Amino acid sequence: MLSVEGVSVDIAGAPILHGVGLEVKEGEIVCLVGRNGAGKTTLLRTLMGQLKPRTGEIRWRGALISGRSPHHIARRGIGFSPEESEVFASLTVAQNIAFGTWTRPTARPAAERIALAYEVFPKLKTYMQRGGAELSGGERKMVSIARALALDPDLLLLDEPFEGLSPAIIPTIAAGITSIRAAGKAVLMAESNVQHIPEYVSRIHVIERGEIVFRGSLEAARSDPGVRGVVSGLA
Numbered sequence: 001m002l003s004v005e006g007v008s009v010d011i012a013g014a015p016i017l018h019g020v021g022l023e024v025k026e027g028e029i030v031c032l033v034g035r036n037g038a039g040k041t042t043l044l045r046t047l048m049g050q051l052k053p054r055t056g057e058i059r060w061r062g063a064l065i066s067g068r069s070p071h072h073i074a075r076r077g078i079g080f081s082p083e084e085s086e087v088f089a090s091l092t093v094a095q096n097i098a099f100g101t102w103t104r105p106t107a108r109p110a111a112e113r114i115a116l117a118y119e120v121f122p123k124l125k126t127y128m129q130r131g132g133a134e135l136s137g138g139e140r141k142m143v144s145i146a147r148a149l150a151l152d153p154d155l156l157l158l159d160e161p162f163e164g165l166s167p168a169i170i171p172t173i174a175a176g177i178t179s180i181r182a183a184g185k186a187v188l189m190a191e192s193n194v195q196h197i198p199e200y201v202s203r204i205h206v207i208e209r210g211e212i213v214f215r216g217s218l219e220a221a222r223s224d225p226g227v228r229g230v231v232s233g234l235a
């Protein structure tokens with residue numbers, strides 16, 4: 001459904017991504033792994049249209065989307081939960097989540113989309129009336145993912161969904177991601193620590209200095225000497 005070929009991106013004149021290729025198929029959970037500064041966020045922002053590739057093509061269900069606006073790409077069905085979560089502080093949890101339904105009308109009724117967001121993270125039901133400024137890091141992460149889900153995307157991009165969270169909350173987020181797949185959606189998530197990658201991922205891509213240096217299963221990555229040299233968590 002998503003196909004990325006030969007994508008190179010410059011930021012402020014400096015080359016950051018070099019000929020990146022990647023594919024996500026229907027219902028897959030694909031993980032992009034790389035150390036800090038490897039280019040994960042740059043690639044996700046490029047997929048969302050926030051950065052324009054210098055070369056290469058990004059296709060979504062066969063249609064060229066590279067160079068299109070973030071608004072266009074979101075309406076086509078790609079959702080994004082950034083690393084910083086970006087929860088609206090002046091809105092409640094319920095308002096933050098419902099916000100997703102206003103920005104992208106789809107055939108699925110708003111109530112159903114909101115219900116799915118709470119199904120994925122049932123704990124959010126107990127915080128519905130709490131203000132966005134009064135949430136822990138893990139709660140903010142759940143709200144950010146739930147809001148992206150309320151847009152009813154077919155592919156959800158998650159930037160470091162486990163970053164900075166207490167170990168106690170990581171299984172809740174990991175379980176939420178499996179529920180997202182169970183709802184028929186594909187996921188592309190970025191991660192810097194291999195230990196955080198859930199065993200259920202379909203495939204991983206390892207990125208190093210803006211280049212994809214490995215494609216394959218998590219198991220194969222664990223025993224690959226090249227991968228061991230560039231990502232943390234493989235003691």
Ligand SMILES: Nc1ncnc2c1ncn2[C@@H]1O[C@H](COP(=O)(O)OP(=O)(O)OP(=O)(O)O)[C@@H](O)[C@H]1O
Binds near residue numbers: 036037040041042043
């Ligand atoms: N706005 C910017 N201006 C200049 N350089 C940037 C900018 N954004 C990113 N970079 C550079 O691009 C490279 C890739 O950064 P990116 O944020 O994509 O990495 P990452 O893999 O997501 O890392 P992290 O895990 O730290 O978020 C880094 O060297 C970074 O310094």
